[in-house]
Amino acid sequence: MYAILDIETTGGQFNEEGITEIAIYKFDGHEIVDQFISLVNPEKPIQPFVVKLTGINNAMLQSAPKFFEVAKRIIEMTQDCVIVAHNAQFDYRILRTEFSRLGYNFERQNLCTVELAKKLIPEQPSYSLGKLVRALGIPMADRHRASGDALATVKLFKMLLDKDLEKEIVKTFIKTEVEKGLAPKLLDIVSNIPSTTGIYYVHKEDGDIIYIGKSKNIKKRVNQHFTGSSRRDKKIQVEVFSVTYEETGSELIALLKESEEVKVNKPKYNRALTKTIFPFSLYQSKNKEGFISIKLQRTDARKNELASFASQAEGQSALFKITDKYVLCQKINHLEIVKTHCFPYEINQCNGACVDEESPEDYNIRVEDFLANNEYSNQNIIAVDRGRNLQERSAVLIENGVFQGIAFFDLNYQVNNIEILRNIITPMKNTRDAKNIILSYLKKKKVYKIISF
Template sequence: MYAILDIETTGGKYNEEGITEIAIYKYDGHEVVDQFISLINPERDIQPFVVNLTGINSSMLRHAPKFYEVAKRIVEITDDCILVAHNASFDYRILSTEFRRLGFEFERKSLCTVELSKYLIPDQPSYSLGKLVRSLGIPVSDRHRASGDALATVKLFKMLIDKDSSKSIIQQSIRLNPKYQLEPRHIDIIAELPSITGVYYIHNTDGDIIYIGKSNNIKKRINQHFTNTNQKSKKIQAQVYTVTYEATGSELVALLKESEEIKRIKPIYNRALRRSIFTHALYSFVDENNYVNLKIDVADGRKKPITTFSNRQSGKSFMVNAVEDYNLCQKLTGLYKTKTSCFNYEIKTCEGACIQKETPELYNKRVEALINKNSYANKNMVIIDKGRDVDERSAILIENGVFKGLGYFNLNYQINNLEILESIITPMQNNRDTQHIIQSYLRKNKRVKIVSID
């Protein structure tokens, strides 16, 4: 659990500043579960430049509570939490100083979003909160007021967790903050999980990830892990200490994250899924009569496929539909072996490419249309899919036919702004599996929005 905060102060000499406003959002890694926002009477003068910056003046604070009146609420909302702030050393020092004046030692673990941003989002022109969130397309209001800045930090931290592909933030919080962990009994773990689309991580008592999976219903899937009687499930049941998860909203995002993180983290119970997840592929070649032929064959890493399939039957079903949708020849797609005309020509649904009655130029145009539809080779595009909230969408970036990564954006921002797009994208590996996952998903989900980019 995290307590994401921002503090406005009077300014002045080091360790003599007073708090004028505080905002704390209690964040469970997925959503805000509690919040505390208040002006505070600092019982001292406010520096003029601070008044100009924040708009908070002494008359506004005359009837505000003093720090000792809100201290108990601050202790309660931050209890068992890791403090998160932009330039955390400043906010933590100010808060600790105020408590020390009351004779109370305030101690919490802390994370700094400036340091995390420099590590996870390198090469930004500025890491000040205002400039950073603007460059990332994060909506922000009430700048230089505690609530606005703290809420912007919540959104930034959410993006940083997305970009933390090694899961070091989550694993560190499990080790350092035991009460954030769920009860080890299976029924308690299941009770805390949501029925949403995402990637889940099964941890042992050291916080290490022993299994990664994805599901459109995480609660239901974990329940299956805990009730299955196969050998692997029994080992997981014996070693599981807690389950964390990452909401993705999009099944495509979940599939891509699951594939990459299994390959990188190599959990001990994901051995089978480290291999390629497809067996067959669609290839093309030009025959002696200059017709482009299509063929479903065993996937060969030495040849570049148009698209790939989980098994031969899936590829054959695709080809049967393609023949109908694009008015292709059964013979030239490998579905009908013959030395003469194909069956469809006999029933007048093939234009006769099988016996050179239709010209290669006319026939090949339809084949190229199919290839172009089912391959993103050399294309620059963004696949837009569901987000984690109603006002959010996911973006999967393809540049020159190469999968670059994924991220999330607010609907108020135009996704065709390439500068913002590249800053929100978490880089990911492009490989044969990611190509298969993306192409398979697009075949099955024809309503997914695709935006071409220059």
């Protein structure tokens, strides 16, 4: 659990500032579960430049509660939480100073979204909250007021969690749970997981990830691990300390994140997925007669494949459909091993390339037509699909035929403005697996829409 907060102060000399307003949003990594917003009477005058900046003046605070009157609520809101703030060193110092005046030692773990953003969104021209959220297309109201700044920090932190493919933020949080001795039982873990589409991460006590999976029903899938009798499931049952998750809404996003994050984190019980998940591929070559042949073979990382498949049967089925659609020859495509003509020739469904009744030039025109329409090479497209809630959408960005990454957005201008989209995208590697996941998904299933740019 995270306590995402922002504090406005009177200004003044170091450690002599007073709090004028505080906003705390309790955030479970997915949504806000509680909030506290209040003006605070600092019992000292506000510096004029601060009045101009925040709009908070001395008259507004005369009837506001003093810090000791809100201190208990602040402790309750931040208990067992990691404090998150933009420039956390400042907010945390102010809180500790105020509590020390009351004779209370206020200690919490804290995270700074400035430092996280510098690591996860590098090369931004500015990391001030206002300029950063503007670059990311995050809407912001009441700038320099605690509630507006804290809510913008919630949205920023949620985006940073998405971009943290190595899960360093979550691993750190799991370690704090261990220190507090909150080892949950399997039933407790399952009860806190939603029945939605997404990714789940199985952690052991030190926070390390031992398994990553995806499912259209995360709760059901995790429960299967905890009740399963396979060797892997039994090992997971022994070693699991916590399970974290990310809702994706889109199955395509879940597939891409699973493929990427298994390769990044290398969980010990995902060893099979660290290799290619598409072991069979189609390759083109020209035979000695000059015909372009399309053949299904074991995936070879040294070659450029036309398409890849999870099984040999799936690949053969696809090649039969391609051969039929473009009126190609089953013999040339190695779907039939015969000495004479292929079977479709007997029923007038092959133009006779296998018996020299069609020239390589005429035959290859149809092969080139297939090749030109086969994939998204050199295209600039955005695949828009469902998001994690009704107001949100997801985006998969392909630029110049290269898969760039994924993003979640809730405002159309975030996806219609390519510069903002590039900023909010979680970069992902343009691997063969990612490419084939996207191609396979777009062929079989419908996303909300495809935007070309």
